[in-house]
Amino acid sequence: MASPEHRATAAAILPLVGGAANISSVAHCMTRLRLELRDRSLVRDEELRALPAVLGVVEDDTYQIVLGPGRVARVAPEFQALLTATGPATGAVTALALAERGAAIKAARRTRNATPGKLLLRRVANVFVPLIPALIGCGIIAGLNGLLINLGWLPGITPALTALAGGFMALIAVFVGYLTAKEFGGTPILGGAVAAVIVYPGVANIEMFGRQLSPGQGGVLGALGAAMLAVYVEKGCRRFVPAALDVLLTPTLTVLIAGLVTLFGLMFLAGTVSAAIGEAAGALLSGGGAIAGFVLGGLFLPLVMLGLHQALIPIHATLIEQQGFTVLLPILAMAGAGQVGAAMAVYARLPHHPGLRATIRSALPAGLLGVGEPLIYGVSLPLGRPFITACVGGAFGGGFIGFFHMIGDTVGSTAIGPSGWALFPLLRGSHGLGTTVAVYAGGLLTGYVAGFCATYWFGLRNPPEPAPSSTPAKD
Template identity: 75%
Template sequence: MATEDKNRATAAAILPLVGGAANVSSISHCMTRLRLGLHDRSLVQDEALKAVPAVMGVVEDDTYQIVLGPGTVARVTPEFEKLVEEGRAEAPAPAAPLTAEELAAQGAEMKAARKARNATPFKLFLRRIANIFVPLIPALIGCGIIAGLNGLLVNLGWLPSVTPALAAMASGFMALIAVFVGFNTAKEFGGTPILGGAVAAIIVFPGVANIEAFGQKLSPGQGGVLGALGAAVLAVYVEKWCRRWVPEALDVLVTPTLTVLISGLVTIFGLMYVAGEISTAIGTFADWLLSNGGAGAGLVLGGFFLPLVMLGLHQALIPIHTTLIEQQGYTVLLPILAMAGAGQVGAAIAVFFRLPRNESIRRTIKSALPAGFLGVGEPLIYGVSLPLGRPFVTACVGGAFGGAFVGFFNQLGDAVGSTAIGPSGWALFPLLDGNHGLGATVAIYAGGLLVGYLAGFVATYFFGFSKDLLAEFNVSQDPTATPATAPDPDPAPAPASATAKEPAAL
């Protein structure tokens, strides 16, 4: 009961700071963030929101996103939804309704404000891809952990009567993941979800083994999630075409039939083969890249992942991860990319020591570090390294060194992979898998984290601050504090007007 009260209290603290129930147009959540659609962005009190104990940070994109962390967000969101519903039910009727012209002007203004940022066609496409795959992550995590547990029991020879059941639990979702991808794709692109799932189900149906296309027999699952994605998109366009041309009296019979028939034939005699070739090429290229240039590839991937996250471009990797998990049982890219978070943690610890007088930033670091070790990097990114400027770059350096470490062992033939996507940092340990035993895989990944922590710390401590940057930020934010309460590691006169919240230039 105490936990429920805490979650409701968090929701109750957030609601008035985003303008109340009447200002909330939509509510959803991902792994770490409460995502809100808002009628009027100006009603949000950003600084007050950041001061709520459970809030790790805020991010503004197509929705207003409040970072609460994994687990917490899934518990706070239902309470927040209840409070919004209660608030709307109790809200008094407006004194005077807006005119049609006023409503149109207000709507146009809100629409322009929401789309002004990050609304390029490419980013919108990547956002759609994320909307398709992100809902699948909890199942991927749960099945991945069960798969790891099953593998451990099999290797130890324990519970032989239970391991087949665990294998079924772990493999069932992956065997049908194409259906879920098809369902979500049709939903995202404006079609009937069940028709997208029906067309995608053709890909995993065992009977396709009796069909020949392009001079060879098809294999169940050929094309995988990429084939399901393409099949469902095609089904949406066929369905929309049918809705325009089929008479309403015949729509209920003709539209679903033509949608499945046309999309199914194209899928069987085209998409499955093409998507299968693309999927195979992705797996082959990933193996080749890490086998021949593992250290260099890890350096680049680990070093540039944080900027990709900042730009939203990391979403393009989700189908690639899923394809590798389908083919090989794990993705070799995620453990390398996870090193970016290790560099971020090391950089934050260095900032903690370099700014002994800035109580505000040090409090943020102390509260955000536990989440950072578990792979939740937003609080450290948006609350520490990005506003400071240089430490964001040196955090990337830490990620590059950690990625190079893991990539080097991949180059030596010790593949380190993850059986699911989503977790990072220490939270990735239960999902690790490889080709040389769990002990070696865990040791390599742990070594990469340590290298990332150390490199991020050293790079930030020695190169993350100029004298001007220290002078601006290494000042007390507590008006009652004495300026000399802590030694200055780089004594430089700080101007009396210096503040700790203005972003610094690189």
């Protein structure tokens, strides 16, 4: 049943983004309503940001309205229903003119902001994002299974849990190949077929450069490269193979050429790179310790703002495939802890700002569970200085975990995606579960406290004026 509150939110947003005639498509992610606009100049930003349900606005390829987890999934259908009920605007000439003008504005913005490097990182990230639910589910099962094995409980069920947790990871290269081909414009099943050779046990019989291949060598990076090569070969075949022979020759040549290059080149190269990534991550934290953790935790929020955090997704996946967990994610998750601490300080320092405090109250539960966008775009970034002090909190939390890694208490995550409190079920380390949980919890607490203190004392030297209100504010 539709909620009147969510229907009212959708109805309030629609006129502020130019009405139904200005919307070409609607989608949503975990926290944002994503709109394809025909004419960006029709949007009334200030009025939109002032809506109580709106936590912030982000401009990228789409116009993104931050509503927060849970709410966005309920507002989006109501918004789509309004568009359907409203129908196309009258006046075909006006609609066409708006579409042409909006397309020109969008093209100019993309030319200005979208660099080839960022676009490539975004497309690579799009390959791995669909894998996150399976990584989370299998990671939690693996953690539960490890706990049962350590306790000696349910010995009859643990082999089944091992199979459930390990089956996906054993074949992850196939999924990466499939999704890579799909993202880069090839035939997905051909990408999966070429990548499947990486995990095929029979590759152990192949020798090249005096070395034997081993199943899984190159991992997700090899699968990514193999599938991208398959797309390139397939597109080349489409240009030169006669149409009458396309159905026979194109898939055959794609698998043959891309597969041979993968076996006799990419698997060795990707295997070397994958091994180097694992060694570099371990050496960075073992040698750098608190300093490395401080830098990583402090820089993650700016990386997110620049879109450069997407480059870390294949690295996380490689570490999970190699070692069973990624040691980088718990440190980077400390950025969210600093964000939570900063938001708490803003709440405490600005008692006469009911609108801002209401935003913090609604966004804080999501922030504690590792979804930081509502707090970033609704609180710290608009205020400016608290974004910097949130980075300080993340740096101290990262330094805490980095220090313990240096002395031998490694903390890692068996999946990518969650952070904050949601990461606890996915933790795995070099010692017992109790030690791993204690170190991660200590990092979170350090991030909260450091983010709070830095923001409380240094983050609000010039606090904003409270919004005028005709009625006494209740908080």
